[in-house]
Every structure is written in structure tokens, then in C-alpha cells.
């Protein structure tokens with residue numbers, strides 16, 4: 001029997017509702033595949049902030065450094081400004097543990113009504129590879145001349161050679177491993193005339209090492225339009241931190257609901273634990289009603305199983321999600337009436 005120690009951070013809002021369903025399904029997969037999980041729960045959240053003045057303890061990263069993985073719900077809730085909560089918990093984990101590769105699969109699933117006319121299961125199936133440690137998300141900058149009519153806010157974007165090349169390598173490797181071997185780079189080198197031409201240059205340089213991978217690039221504006229008009233064009237889409245963030249909500253939006261979308265924050269070198277969470281946030285508008293869709297969390301659990309070297313268990317979870325969705329069970333975001341626990345229990349049973 002293989003045993004894994006997982007740091008669980010339910011976080012805020014519906015994070016606290018969907019994480020238990022993720023654990024329920026992972027326990028079912030563990031029973032089937034002879035695995036054992038030890039779940040260590042950490043209450044770090046906006047509530048924790050209101051009590052302690054910080055989102056996590058000062059030695060928070062040290063407390064979870066030796067876990068095999070981190071299973072996180074969502075961070076951020078009204079009452080604490082988002083830039084405080086996110087930069088106090090989620091972003092320090094992504095950066096402190098060098099989780100620079102953020103994989104966000106986008107797939108039209110059976111039984112989920114697609115908002116794009118005429119699309120069938122199989123037509124939308126691609127992977128957004130998001131740079132997760134630098135780019136537009138930087139803390140370099142500040143406010144100047146506050147309170148005067150010259151007042152301004154300045155924030156630098158940072159694209160390092162190491163940072164760009166390592167995410168491009170992850171994206172090219174994934175493209176190389178998929179049947180279509182097609183990589184799309186999101187750029188904006190017409191308008192953002194320093195960092196984006198640099199990104200394009202690194203894409204071109206990296207492509208020399210992957211002669212089998214077909215590469216194209218789109219400016220982010222038209223790329224958004226093509227996600228909606230021609231989602232079947234895409235296989236692997238790589239983008240900077242901000243572009244990847246936007247594309248990884250737009251893609252799942254095109255498949256009917258953002259609530260099923262998972263996110264793997266990987267430290268590919270395995271120096272530190274990687275983190276698995278849904279793409280969505282804490283959804284304060286529906287929190288407390290028991291109607292959050294837990295599939296993004298559960299699918300993130302399947303990605304965690306793959307990462308832990310248990311791909312059969314991951315495949316069992318994915319098959320169970322598809323079976324249950326195919327059977328017509330849906331939460332309200334997908335046009336149904338099922339509750340969070342109905343969905344979690346049905347998927348666990350299907351495993």
C-alpha cells in the first residue's frame with residue numbers, strides 16, 4: 001500500500017464545501033487502488049486573517065513543505081481585500097514552492113450544456129499552460145505623488161529568460177506528448193512592445209528543439225475570439241501569468257461552466273510540493289447554500305493522483321466524473337438541481 005501525506009487548505013467560501021467532496025472521491029479511489037491518504041488540515045483563510053492578522057502563520061510554508069502535495073479550495077472573501085488575502089496565502093505558496101507551471105485542462109464533458117452552438121463532446125479538448133510565478137503578477141512598483149493631480153500607480157512586468165524558457169519547455173513537452181502535437185502561444189507583441197516580442201523570440205528559439213510540434217501564435221485579443229468561434233483549433237495553449245489566467249476562465253466558460261475546471265500548480269523539479277485546486281474562486285454569491293459544483297475540486301484531485309504517480313487511480317476518478325455527468329446529474333451552474341454532496345457522493349460511488 002502506498003501512503004501520501006496531503007496538506008489540505010479548504011480556505012474560504014465554497015472552498016470549504018467542495019474540498020470535503022474532493023476528499024470523499026479521493027478516499028474512494030484510494031480504497032479501490034490500495035492507496036492511503038493522510039489529510040492534515042490547515043485553517044488558513046480570511047477568517048484566520050481576521051483573528052490573527054495574517055492569512056497563514058509566519059512559518060506556514062515550513063509547516064507544509066514536506067507534504068507530498070497540497071489540496072486547496074479557494075482563497076478570498078468579502079471583508080478582506082483580495083490583494084491582501086491572495087498575496088498572503090495563494091501566491092506565496094505558488095512562488096515559495098516554485099510552482100511555475102500551471103496546467104489547466106479545458107474539456108467539453110458529456111451531459112454539460114455547451115453555450116457554443118453545434119459543439120459536441122470531443123470538439124473542445126485543450127490544455128492551457130499558464131506561467132505561474134512572474135510576468136504581470138509582480139510586486140515591483142508603487143504609487144507616486146499620492147493625493148496630488150500627478151498621482152499614479154506603476155507596476156512592472158517581469159519576464160526572465162529562465163522563467164520564460166522553463167514554462168515554454170513544459171508546454172512544448174506536453175504538446176509533444178499529445179496526438180495533435182500543436183502548440184499555440186498567446187502574445188501581444190503588437191502593443192506590449194518589450195516583454196511580448198521577447199516572449200515570441202523565446203518561443204521561436206524553443207521550437208527549434210521540437211521539430212514535430214506545430215507552433216502558431218495569436219495576439220491575446222483575437223485568441224479570445226477564436227476560443228469562442230473555433231475552440232477545436234486548440235491543443236496546447238501557452239501564455240503568461242495574466243493571459244493564462246484569463247484564457248483559463250474563458251476556455252471553461254466555453255464548455256458550459258467554470259466550476260468543473262481544475263488547476264495543477266506544479267513544481268516540475270519536485271523540490272517542493274505541488275498544489276491542486278479548482279480554477280474557480282470562493283463564490284461568495286452562492287456560499288452556504290450547498291449548491292456549489294465540486295467537480296473542479298474533484299478533477300484537481302485526479303490531477304493530484306497523476307502527479308503522485310497513481311495514473312490508474314486518476315483515470316478512475318475521471319471516468320467516474322464522465323459517467324455521472326453522462327447520467328444527467330447536474331448542479332445549478334450546469335442547469336440542474338443537484339447539491340454539492342449529491343454530486344460528490346455520486347462520483348465517489350461511480351469510482
Ligand code: NAD
Pocket residue numbers: 014018073074075076077078082086090258259277278279280281282283284285286291292293294296333
Ligand atoms: P468565482 O470563481 O469565485 O465566482 C465566479 C462566478 O462563478 C460566481 O457567480 C460563482 O457563483 C460561480 N462559481 C464559481 N465556482 C463555482 C462552483 N464550484 N459551483 C457553482 N458556481 C460557481 O470568482 P469571483 O467572484 O471573481 O471571486 C470570488 C473570490 O474568490 C474573490 O475573493 C477572488 O479573489 C477569489 N478567487 C480565488 C481563486 C483561487 O483561490 N484560486 C480563484 C478565483 C477567484
Ligand code: IPM
Pocket residue numbers: 076086245279281
Ligand atoms: C486563479 C485566480 C488567482 C490568479 C487570483 C485569485 C489571484 O484567479 O487562480 O486563476 O489570478 O492566479
Ligand code: MN
Pocket residue numbers: 245246249279
Ligand atoms: Mn483566475
